[in-house]
Amino acid sequence: MTATKSNREKETRQASRPTSFFRFLGSVRLAIGVLSLIAATSIVGSAIKQGGTEEEYLGLYPEKTYHLIKLLGLDDTYHSPWFYFLLGLFAINLVVCIVKRIKILAGEKGRGAKAPPDVRALVAAGSGFTVRAESLGEISRRLTGSYRKKEISETTTLYEKGFLSRYGVVVIHASVLVVLLGGLVGLIGGARGFIMLRVGETAWSAVSRERAGTPIPLGFTVRCKDFKVAFYPGGQPKEYASEIEVLDGAGRVLKEGRIRVNEPFSYGGVRLYQSSYGRSNSYTFLVDGKTIVLGEQEVTREGKAPFMVVRHAPQVHDFGPGVMVAYMDGEDPKTLWFLSDVERMRTHLIKGSRVSLEKISGEYYTGLEMSRDHGVPAVLLGFGLMLAGLYINFFTFHRRIYVVNEGAVINVVGIASRNKEGFLEELGKLAKDLA
Amino acid sequence: MITHHAILGVATILYLALFFLYILYFSVGKKGILTVAWYCLLATFAVQTAGIGLRWVESYRLGIGHAPLSNFYESLIVFSWSISLLVMIMRKRLYPVITFAAGAASLGLMAYASLFPGVERGIQPLIPALQSNWLHVHVITCFLAYAAFLVSFVAGGLYFLRSRWIVPAGHTLEDINYRSIIIGFSMLTSGILTGAVWAHYAWGSYWSWDPKETWSLITWIVYALILHLRFAGGRKGRLTAVLSIIGFASVVMTYFGVNFFLTGLHSYAT
Numbered sequence: 001m002t003a004t005k006s007n008r009e010k011e012t013r014q015a016s017r018p019t020s021f022f023r024f025l026g027s028v029r030l031a032i033g034v035l036s037l038i039a040a041t042s043i044v045g046s047a048i049k050q051g052g053t054e055e056e057y058l059g060l061y062p063e064k065t066y067h068l069i070k071l072l073g074l075d076d077t078y079h080s081p082w083f084y085f086l087l088g089l090f091a092i093n094l095v096v097c098i099v100k101r102i103k104i105l106a107g108e109k110g111r112g113a114k115a116p117p118d119v120r121a122l123v124a125a126g127s128g129f130t131v132r133a134e135s136l137g138e139i140s141r142r143l144t145g146s147y148r149k150k151e152i153s154e155t156t157t158l159y160e161k162g163f164l165s166r167y168g169v170v171v172i173h174a175s176v177l178v179v180l181l182g183g184l185v186g187l188i189g190g191a192r193g194f195i196m197l198r199v200g201e202t203a204w205s206a207v208s209r210e211r212a213g214t215p216i217p218l219g220f221t222v223r224c225k226d227f228k229v230a231f232y233p234g235g236q237p238k239e240y241a242s243e244i245e246v247l248d249g250a251g252r253v254l255k256e257g258r259i260r261v262n263e264p265f266s267y268g269g270v271r272l273y274q275s276s277y278g279r280s281n282s283y284t285f286l287v288d289g290k291t292i293v294l295g296e297q298e299v300t301r302e303g304k305a306p307f308m309v310v311r312h313a314p315q316v317h318d319f320g321p322g323v324m325v326a327y328m329d330g331e332d333p334k335t336l337w338f339l340s341d342v343e344r345m346r347t348h349l350i351k352g353s354r355v356s357l358e359k360i361s362g363e364y365y366t367g368l369e370m371s372r373d374h375g376v377p378a379v380l381l382g383f384g385l386m387l388a389g390l391y392i393n394f395f396t397f398h399r400r401i402y403v404v405n406e407g408a409v410i411n412v413v414g415i416a417s418r419n420k421e422g423f424l425e426e427l428g429k430l431a432k433d434l435a
Numbered sequence: 436m437i438t439h440h441a442i443l444g445v446a447t448i449l450y451l452a453l454f455f456l457y458i459l460y461f462s463v464g465k466k467g468i469l470t471v472a473w474y475c476l477l478a479t480f481a482v483q484t485a486g487i488g489l490r491w492v493e494s495y496r497l498g499i500g501h502a503p504l505s506n507f508y509e510s511l512i513v514f515s516w517s518i519s520l521l522v523m524i525m526r527k528r529l530y531p532v533i534t535f536a537a538g539a540a541s542l543g544l545m546a547y548a549s550l551f552p553g554v555e556r557g558i559q560p561l562i563p564a565l566q567s568n569w570l571h572v573h574v575i576t577c578f579l580a581y582a583a584f585l586v587s588f589v590a591g592g593l594y595f596l597r598s599r600w601i602v603p604a605g606h607t608l609e610d611i612n613y614r615s616i617i618i619g620f621s622m623l624t625s626g627i628l629t630g631a632v633w634a635h636y637a638w639g640s641y642w643s644w645d646p647k648e649t650w651s652l653i654t655w656i657v658y659a660l661i662l663h664l665r666f667a668g669g670r671k672g673r674l675t676a677v678l679s680i681i682g683f684a685s686v687v688m689t690y691f692g693v694n695f696f697l698t699g700l701h702s703y704a705t
Contacts, residue, residue, distance in 0.1 A: 028666060029667070030572075030662050031663055032660055032663055032664065032667070033659055034657045035663075036656075036657060039652075039653045039656040039657065042649045042652055042653050042656075043653060044649060045649060046644075046646045046649040046653075050644065078644050156486065183642070192639070232499060232560040233498075235558075236562065237562065237563060238560065238562050238563070239563055239566075240563060260563075260565055261563035261566065261637060262563070262564070262566060262567045262633075262636055262637045262662065263636070264636060264639065271636070271639060273638065273639040274563075275638065275639070287567065332568075369638065369639040370639070371639040371640060373640075376635065376641065379631075379641055380632065380635075381630040383631065383632065385624060386624060386628065387624065387628065390620070390624055391621070394617045394620075394621055395621075396502060421487040422543045423604065
């Protein structure tokens with residue numbers, strides 16, 4: 001540590017402007033600054049509603065505040081340019097820091113092996129002990145079990161363990177970088193959307209949540225074969241699952257599967273998740289003698305004028321269930337109530353077409369979340385690296401024991417990168433065993 | 436038939452006994468009391484573990500079997516249990532005053548869980564999103580992290596009273612603080628990562644900027660800052676102490692605050 005510190009001071013004096021800028025990019029100070037800003041941004045982002053509509057914001061905040069939120073991109077904080085800027089700066093900081101650290105480590109490795117430390121001074125300082133010359137074989141026997149042995153010179157032997165822990169910081173920093181890269185891949189090439197299917201229905205695209213309503217092609221057609229939901233005795237949902245099949249353009253079945261909560265289905269780089277379910281109604285009409293089934297918000301062009309169901313009421317006054325149907329009469333939108341239980345109100349003429357409401361049926365629909373994200377493997381790799389890095393960095397440490405044959409006696413000294421007290425205990429025990 | 440509520444009640448009383456044992460130790464100063472307190476802690480932990488285990492068993496009898504890690508009441512109990520587990524793991528490094536504070540926190544959590552109105556204490560069925568093996572590892576790692584950060588908070592708070600009466604010296608407190616942060620940071624990272632992997636399987640996205648996720652990230656950053664400050668400038672006493680207090684405030688926000696002030700995907704934890 002002292003060696004690197006004095007090196008650093010030397011470098012500071014000689015540093016020209018570009019290298020000092022480079023050093024700033026890899027500095028702990030920059031890391032602390034950027035991380036603090038990311039944390040501060042996250043606090044703001046969690047306090048302000050994200051991704052709401054203009055009306056929602058105006059209902060929550062005064063107009064001036066709303067304009068400020070909009071100006072700073074705080075309605076979508078985590079995708080705002082300056083948040084990306086912070087993440088970019090953080091990534092650069094990590095890269096430079098990793099490079100610097102590897103350079104230092106490469107230097108240390110060479111030095112440590114060649115030049116042993118001032119053994120006598122260390123013994124005097126208490127991080128070592130002196131034993132009889134005959135103990136040499138005994139030391140070797142005791143240490144070679146867990147330590148790696150290396151002859152540095154004729155008189156000096158180095159026993160080393162946990163050198164990898166010095167790379168812990170590098171591994172952790174690299175893992176964060178890998179996760180960020182995975183996130184970037186997902187951000188650029190990924191897509192997320194939502195699919196709602198009733199049993200028997202098919203979809204070839206998902207609806208994007210972010211860019212309201214834009215269809216995202218799946219690259220295949222998905223059909224919901226069946227949907228099942230089970231409830232606890234108290235009425236809460238216990239389990240729900242969709243049986244689906246993947247079809248190609250010609251309607252051939254490519255893959256079948258079951259999607260449950262926590263058990264997604266994947267095909268062609270697209271993952272489908274069971275995210276919700278609900279009940280929706282479908283309405284059976286007889287239009288000029290032909291039966292049609294309309295979903296909610298679905299328009300039929302079967303009759304002389306297109307129409308759709310705009311409202312469903314389970315109970316219209318005392319007349320039972322009914323639906324309000326809307327159609328265009330020239331330029332004017334018109335509405336009509338159909339009541340399924342009242343004979344006189346079941347049939348109407350819409351621009352000359354005879355339309356009658358045959359049945360209102362409720363059925364489940366399945367809500368599937370769709371995601372295409374090629375960055376996921378990198379993110380998961382980053383997670384694994386991060387845990388490994390944390391382990392070797394915090395729970396293992398680099399220990400070196402130098403055994404120097406001084407002729408009449410042997411000096412044994414130990415240096416640990418961390419947990420110095422624990423290591424001194426270990427050395428103490430070794431000294432006691434040899435005495 | 437003994438119910439888990441009765442056993443957890445015994446655990447709460449034992450935490451109370453532990454509390455008074457430490458009070459006695461601080462006033463009398465006999466080392467022997469500490470030994471008694473240590474065995475009291477072991478017994479408390481064993482009884483509490485049995486209570487949690489029985490609640491688990493009882494949930495199977497109700498036909499809605501799941502680990503007791505699913506609602507706010509259960510999380511309070513597991514939090515208190517995690518604190519005791521951590522104190523046992525770190526026992527060589529801790530000081531009576533810190534074990535005392537941690538035990539008092541456990542007592543407070545148990546008391547809150549069993550007495551506070553509005554905490555749903557019954558065994559509830561598990562909603563489909565929580566039916567996953569990731570639940571166990573995610574919750575345990577998170578609460579071990581919270582427990583470690585509680586110890587760090589205590590060490591940080593006591594730093595301002597260092598070397599007075601029962602409070603150890605500043606460097607000892609800083610050492611305890613650092614050790615608990617290492618454990619807490621590793622556990623929090625594990626908790627966040629297992630949560631992200633689980634979210635990837637359950638929701639189709641490993642990170643959704645849900646308020647609880649966001650606040651766990653904020654907490655993670657605060658402790659990352661403490662570790663970096665230590666690396667950059669060695670021991671920083673007061674600053675580390677202040678930051679570990681801020682860090683714990685962020686933990687409290689992540690655990691309690693998010694559920695009360697903000698809405699999000701983790702809303703079942705209220």
